[in-house]
């Protein structure tokens with residue numbers, strides 16, 4: 458397919474070197490199954506499920522049809538004081554796969570909005586219980602919780618926050634869980650549980666009763682697949698319980714089967730109070746996110762308001778948009794019908810071994826993996842991140858899409874991928890990386 462346009466200039470692209478990109482654009486003109494087709498006609502294996510959001514593969518006709526039919530039947534319903542069937546159906550489907558007693562679902566339009574919403578739910582919950590003095594939040598170094606002001610306030614990645622002053626005050630960060638001693642560990646490292654005691658120290662310093670919630674990605678994703686040490690999440694849960702602090706799992710990447718279970722919460726057998734999610738909720742076909750909360754949180758906030766009053770002054774024009782719900786409902790059906798969480802679990806052994814086979818390469822600093830998610834961390838060359846950025850570009854022309862953050866390449870195959878796709882990823886990676 459010929460790609461033509463008058464100008465690339467007007468579109469200010471997100472998280473992109475605009476000048477560099479526009480001088481040498483990489484345009485995807487088609488996406489099908491496990492592949493992209495670029496504007497020069499090249500075939501590119503999508504080894505990161507887009508941005509971790511397309512586990513069912515690209516171009517699923519069932520999703521396209523459902524969205525098309527929905528737009529013709531009911532394209533838009535105001536979500537405040539009105540409803541449409543699709544959002545209730547989708548909330549039930551999500552609640553069915555979240556751990557009990559997480560049974561209430563608030564819809565938003567992205568992962569970033571799910572974080573802002575979770576922050577506000579935590580504030581509203583404590584206020585409703587007469588604990589409005591809990592104004593502090595705890596996050597972690599190397600955390601990524603999206604790009605809205607709430608998420609940036611929680612962020613632990615320097616580039617995402619150093620430009621932006623005036624973020625939310627009162628956020629304290631724990632250390633991240635990467636440790637030199639654990640390099641090249643497949644799955645959960647056995648060392649590092651003591652890092653959870655950072656939360657104890659924060660409680661001792663600021664007073665546990667001043668903290669509203671702790672936000673963690675069960676596996677820190679965007680920073681390069683930092684798998685929690687054995688016992689770490691369990692200990693964070695314990696400390697939260699000791700101090701009445703809400704535990705929020707940001708499952709925007711780990712949600713919907715990526716770890717071989719519906720959520721990381723089930724994979725690690727630790728139940729948070731609030732879960733944020735997005736991405737694979739609709740297989741990336743429509744922008745959508747959600748926040749799922751325990752019954753007690755929903756009931757406390759709802760019961761605190763007078764009869765007939767709005768209980769939670771929050772929501773978006775596009776919360777639970779009919780087209781997004783249509784995509785979400787079909788996506789959730791396909792996960793179940795095709796047993797895709799089980800398939801992800803089965804493929805993860807082969808995938809993990811394949812990724813770790815790259816360990817012998819001279820350029821490799823670390824490899825981490827869990828489920829269908831892995832990171833290859835390269836030894837920096839020149840400025841940190843320069844190698845990763847260049848490699849993401851050159852790999853694309855070699856027919857492989859991998860999302861790099863700094864010098865970490867994050868690999869996340871689709872759940873419909875076959876062993877031959879994993880082999881193709883690894884062969885292409887080995888070919889490119891051995892030239893570094």
Ligand SMILES: Cc1ncc(COP(=O)(O)O)c(C=O)c1O
Nearest residue numbers: 567568569601602603707709710
């Ligand atoms: C853990 C996590 N939280 C939040 C977000 C933000 O999601 P979005 O880009 O949809 O706003 C992301 C995006 O990658 C993420 O990985």
